[in-house]
Each structure stands twice: as structure tokens, then as C-alpha cells.
Amino acid sequence: MTLRTRRTLLFTGLALGLVVAAVVAAGTGQLAIPPGEVWASILRGLGLSNAPETVPNADSALWNIRFPRVAMAVLIGAALAVAGTVMQAIFANPLAEPGVVGVSSGAALGAASAIVFGWTAAGDLVTAGAAFVAGLLTTLLVYFTSRAGGRTEVVTLLLTGIAINAFAGGALAFLTFLGDSGSREEIVFWQLGSLNGARWQEVAVMLPLIAVAITGALLLGRTLDLFSLGERGARHLGVRVEAVRITSIVLVAILVCSAVAFAGIIGFVGLIVPHLMRMAIGPAHRPLLIASALGGALLLLLADLAARTLVPMAELPIGMLTSLIGGPFFFWLLLRTRRRSGGWG
Numbered sequence: 001m002t003l004r005t006r007r008t009l010l011f012t013g014l015a016l017g018l019v020v021a022a023v024v025a026a027g028t029g030q031l032a033i034p035p036g037e038v039w040a041s042i043l044r045g046l047g048l049s050n051a052p053e054t055v056p057n058a059d060s061a062l063w064n065i066r067f068p069r070v071a072m073a074v075l076i077g078a079a080l081a082v083a084g085t086v087m088q089a090i091f092a093n094p095l096a097e098p099g100v101v102g103v104s105s106g107a108a109l110g111a112a113s114a115i116v117f118g119w120t121a122a123g124d125l126v127t128a129g130a131a132f133v134a135g136l137l138t139t140l141l142v143y144f145t146s147r148a149g150g151r152t153e154v155v156t157l158l159l160t161g162i163a164i165n166a167f168a169g170g171a172l173a174f175l176t177f178l179g180d181s182g183s184r185e186e187i188v189f190w191q192l193g194s195l196n197g198a199r200w201q202e203v204a205v206m207l208p209l210i211a212v213a214i215t216g217a218l219l220l221g222r223t224l225d226l227f228s229l230g231e232r233g234a235r236h237l238g239v240r241v242e243a244v245r246i247t248s249i250v251l252v253a254i255l256v257c258s259a260v261a262f263a264g265i266i267g268f269v270g271l272i273v274p275h276l277m278r279m280a281i282g283p284a285h286r287p288l289l290i291a292s293a294l295g296g297a298l299l300l301l302l303a304d305l306a307a308r309t310l311v312p313m314a315e316l317p318i319g320m321l322t323s324l325i326g327g328p329f330f331f332w333l334l335l336r337t338r339r340r341s342g343g344w345g
Helices: 003-027 035-045 058-091 103-116 125-145 154-178 181-192 200-219 221-229 231-236 241-263 269-281 285-309 318-339
Strands: none
Touching (some): 003 035, 003 058, 003 285, 035 058, 058 200, 058 221, 058 241, 103 125, 125 154, 154 181, 181 318, 200 221, 200 241, 200 285, 221 231, 221 241, 269 285, 285 318
């Protein structure tokens, strides 16, 4: 089977799987809605059908609760997977993931500050805004702190990220200590990650940010391919390594902050999906980014469906679920990478 055929089959399979999963997820819940009624509701919402509801209150449940949640799962999954792909490209390491530059911990610190200091009284989007700004600023702080002599060493960047993550973790613990019982519960719940309460207003804020950042990553695709030759090799081929690296890190920060701001911390999607897609279609980054976006959207949609249905009358935190899946996968990936002497797999 040729590489082109594998890519076509993968893209088609992921796209079809995403559509099927979206319909199933939208129809699953305390109010069970058949797939046919889900499609009919979509057509009614688009003004393409006048067929009456066959399930009472189906349109209200779908358009006010289910569809926004499905849309958010798709956007966040795609954002985290693309961010992971970009991180692995600029670090030339399949074990890299967005958290190494402090974006998730910075966003968590921003959200916790909003909760503890009562900024949320100004509106529901304040927590998300604080998380977004703090995550972006933390990422830029890590990058510019690790620069020396106009260049950024990858090792220094990683070590700086570790230091910032440690500081943010301590500050987060201090804020949790300062908060009252209600604030502590809210911080803990936010850190575990959840898509509960997704609204179209939040989707409308996320969509342009994620769309622009993914488009930017796709435009960098061919340049990212050259990073596999090493920093020196990329420079010899005319790549402005520092400019590409800072652009990539800003794109990663926008993607992850957009996701984390509204859903809390959801781990391992940016690690698992890019590696699996690379194993299937190779390391060329433009098709890899597209496959990762589709795969990440599908993975998070299925994880959210599992979080809503595994425990009757309860909802598991989706970040906890992805960590339970991703932890063993990371361990397997680490052993596999060591056996292959650091190969991309």
C-alpha cells in the first residue's frame, strides 16, 4: 500500500469516525435521541427541513446542551493534538508535549487566581480569560528566559519550563490554601478537566483562535519537516530557526490556552495522538497535522462520551480519564523509544 493510499484511508476513516461519534455523542444521555432524530434536528436548525420532532424536547436538548459540548470536544481535541505535533517537531522528540513550556500550569494558576480573588463575579468568562492570558504569558516568559546570545537551546528551554512548572505548582497550592472550601472545590474540579456546561458563547470565542492557530501550523508544515535534520541542518537550508521556534511556541500557547481556559487541564492528548498518526502515515508535517487534528477531535469526543456514560448518574472528569489512558501509553512509548535508540517510530 502506497503512502498516499494510507493517508487517504486514514483521513477518510478519521472523518467518518468523527461524524459517527458526534452523532452518537449528541444522542446519548438521560434523554436518549436516535441518530435519525439527531440528523433531523440538524436539518431543522439549518432551515432545511420542516419535519416535526419525534422525541419531545429533542431540539432544545441538542442545540442548547449536546451540540455545544460536541463542538467544544472537537475543537479542544484538535487544538491539543496539533499543539503536541508542533511541539514534537520543534524539539525533534516524540516525547515532547505542550506542558513542557509551562502553558498548562500557567493557565491553571490564572484560573485559580480568578477563583480565589473573586474575579468571577464580573462574569463567567473571567476565569477563562485569566487562564488564557496567564498561560500565554507563562509560555513567553519561559521562552525569553531561556534565550541567551540571541539563541535558544532546547535543553535550556526544557529546564526553564520545568522550573516554571514547579513554581506555578507551588503558587497553585498556595492559592488553594488561601481559598475557602468552595474555591478549593472549584479549583480541584477545574484542574481535573471537564466539558460540562459547554455553551455556544464559549465555542464562538474558541473557534477563531483555534482555527487561526491551526492554519498557522499548517503553513509552517514544510518548514517543520526540516527540523528533523537538526537545528544546524535546518539553518544550512535557510530556515530562520529562532523565528520559526518562537512562532511555533506562540501557536502552541494559543491552542493550549484556548482549550485549557474553557475545559481545564486535559493531559496526554497532545502526546498520544501525534505519535499514533506518525506511526500510520509518516513524519511529513502537513498531512500529520491534519491527521492529528482529526484524531485528537475523535479521541476527545470519545473520551467525553465515556466520561458521561461510564458511571450511571455521574460524570467523570475528562482530564482524569485521559490521564488514566495516557499514563500507561506514555510508559509504553518511553520503552519503545529507548529500544529504538530515540527513533520517531
